[in-house]
Amino acid sequence: MDNKFWITDKPIQINECIEKVVRAEAGAVNTFIGTVREFTKGKRTLYLEYQAYQTMAEKKLAQIGEEINDKWDDAETAIVHRVGHLDISDIAVVIAVSTPHRNDSFEASRYAIERIKEIVPIWKKEHWEDGTKWVGDQKEQTTYIPSEEELRND
Amino acid sequence: MIDVLFFAELQEIVGNEKVSVEADGMTVTDLKNNLLSTYNLDNLNNAMVAINQEYAQSDATLKKGDVVAFIPPVSGG
Numbered sequence: 078m079d080n081k082f083w084i085t086d087k088p089i090q091i092n093e094c095i096e097k098v099v100r101a102e103a104g105a106v107n108t109f110i111g112t113v114r115e116f117t118k119g120k121r122t123l124y125l126e127y128q129a130y131q132t133m134a135e136k137k138l139a140q141i142g143e144e145i146n147d148k149w150d151d152a153e154t155a156i157v158h159r160v161g162h163l164d165i166s167d168i169a170v171v172i173a174v175s176t177p178h179r180n181d182s183f184e185a186s187r188y189a190i191e192r193i194k195e196i197v198p199i200w201k202k203e204h205w206e207d208g209t210k211w212v213g214d215q216k217e218q219t220t221y222i223p224s225e226e227e228l229r230n231d
Numbered sequence: 232m233i234d235v236l237f238f239a240e241l242q243e244i245v246g247n248e249k250v251s252v253e254a255d256g257m258t259v260t261d262l263k264n265n266l267l268s269t270y271n272l273d274n275l276n277n278a279m280v281a282i283n284q285e286y287a288q289s290d291a292t293l294k295k296g297d298v299v300a301f302i303p304p305v306s307g308g
Contacts, residue, residue: 111308127307128238128239128242129307130236130238130281130284130300130302132284133281133284133300134307136284158307158308169307169308170307170308190308193307193308194305194306194307194308195305196286196305197305197307198238198281198300198302198305198307199305199306199307199308200238200239200303200305200306200307201306201307202239211239211240211243211303211306212306213239213240213277213303213304213305213306
């Protein structure tokens, strides 16, 4: 089967992700495109470097697709995340969700990006004019530790 | 032997993405303590742990052939 959840070190082709979820049953395809921002709280980013634990990251992206299927009827999800050196405005992630009706596709794609920031082993290193740092805890929450129940359900 | 994978900041401190260690029968906590005595990994306890690509708790026991990964707080998206 065509893989719908993948990590790439090449520039992301948005259409390639969208095409994986287009189908006759869908009345909506919602896409989320995450891009590299130049300024964060006044501080200038020169470029970013993304790293992934590729095999596990692809597995966790697929898990997000399964979670979406549990929460929204008849949803199809595809997600691609880029790694390596990304310049300002480069695309870091594309999520495409198709559903029969539009509301579900909006909600599910929002859910997907929030889950990526919790469970998918991908990291970014900020390169500023005056230094570098591996950034973590982007959601400003404590480290996500899965509960015993979630571990059993894995 | 058990393969231990490091990412992001942890990888830079260790200077390697992977090290092989004798840890059969140890818990994740035991392994962490051993690593902390070898490397200056101040943030190791902030990392999640995955065994064979699934998140695991620190009382999990390791066996020969396992791949353990230390997952610092993620920042994808």
